[in-house]
Amino acid sequence: MKAIQLTQHGIEHLHLTDIPTPAFGENEVLVKTTAVALEYHDLIVVENRIPFGIPLPHIPVSEGVGIVEEVGSKVTRWKKGDRVIIPFISRWEAGRNTPYHDQLRTGFSRPGLLAAYTVQPENTLVRSPHNLTDEEAAPLPVTGLTVWATLVEQANIRAGQTILTQGSGGVSLFALQLAGTFGLKVIATTSSSEKAQRLKDMGAEEVINYRAFPEWSSEVKRLNGGTGVDVTLDVCGTDTIAQSILSVKQHGFVGLIGLLTGTRLTVDLIPLITNYIRLQAYSVGNAQELSDLVQAIEKNNIRPVVDSVFPVEKVQDAFHRFKSGQAFGKVIITF
Structure with missing residues (x-):
């Protein structure tokens, strides 16, 4: 073969x-x-x-x-x-x-x-x-299932919440699509004005250029009525984890699912402890969860x-x- x-x-x-x-x-x-x-x-x-x-x-x-x-x-x-x-x-x-x-x-x-x-x-x-x-x-078996298992099985997302997605890779775009299906408000980040418009076309209510706002957690809060988001998926690792933690509200959820900029994390424990933030690493899921994802994709025509x-x-x-x-x-x- x-x-x-x-x-x-x-x-x-x-x-x-x-x-x-x-x-x-x-x-x-x-x-x-x-x-x-x-x-x-x-x-x-x-x-x-x-x-x-x-x-x-x-x-x-x-x-x-x-x-x-x-x-x-x-x-x-x-x-x-x-x-x-x-x-x-x-x-x-x-x-x-x-x-x-x-x-x-x-x-x-x-x-x-x-x-x-x-x-x-x-x-x-x-x-x-x-x-x-x-x-x-x-x-679906890696990108889709990782997003599904993290957001649905671990973060227990629900309508009315706000999610922050990072960039325009497959994981972040699928998270944006799934969040829209579940009725969440989406704030996205990117470094490109062209991609920013495409993210809005896909349903992101707000888009932040992370080059214009290196400390983008402050912009996240400004765009969300002064408070952090309920959940974010960190896809980059070393360079973004601190801002991801600062972007979520009390009892917020930070899913660790990527390592685009490195695998070592140096974080300030104060925001984690004082805001009761849940930091959860996750990678894909099992066949039953994948079967559940397939049903959701068919019912909602997610592509x-x-x-x-x-x-x-x-x-x-x-x-x-x-x-x-x-x-x-x-x-x-x-x-």
Whole structure:
């Protein structure tokens, strides 16, 4: 089968090659990959900027969708031709994550999805939403599920609250869309006037240029009647966490879900303690939560924002587009 196999680190070493099609067991499903979406952790895997080594050769990329090609002899839930979402954490059906599940991360400890076929367990595949194309559905197992699990399962968002989103990456745009569906007021940040207008077109009531307001937490409060927001998702880490904490009100929620500017946090504990702020790190979710997300997407016709689509032969161009920081939404690669 065709696959992108990394034999040396660096975008320039992403090349299409031929490798054996994997064998599958009696309770497993052979899935033909149709579309994958790029995540920041895919980039740092390719560029070897992670704190733990991944043996080479390696097939990268962590989220995507496909079509069932063949099923094992004991598989009852799926048949050839079914459109499915491929899980990021294999075999995490429900409940809390465990160290066992952490060993089954697609694109890390398991081969990634830049391959024509992958083998998946029957019980953690989830059907793709009927209202989405494969390109639109590709960001759901990581981007979409992380936002859903953090905002709905952890922050317990509800109508009438206010949320602060950061930038125009896939996570922040999906958070904006989901918040609008739930009836939240959205304040967004960006560094581009063009992107600011697109964020408003998507439903953001206020947009802050973080270059014009480096201490943007004060502007957040000014635009929100003098008080902080109920919830924010911090996607950058080192450079933004202090402002994220200062942007939320008493008993507010700060979700830690990104590390675009670094992984080390130096924060003042006073605002955390005196304002009873909840700081929660979270990454994706389980198959049951993903199934719930699919139902919400279908019922509300939520369509993840796609910036650009590249054929697998143009994989290096796709990664360069993603790395540029110019994308508005998800960068997709198709087979």
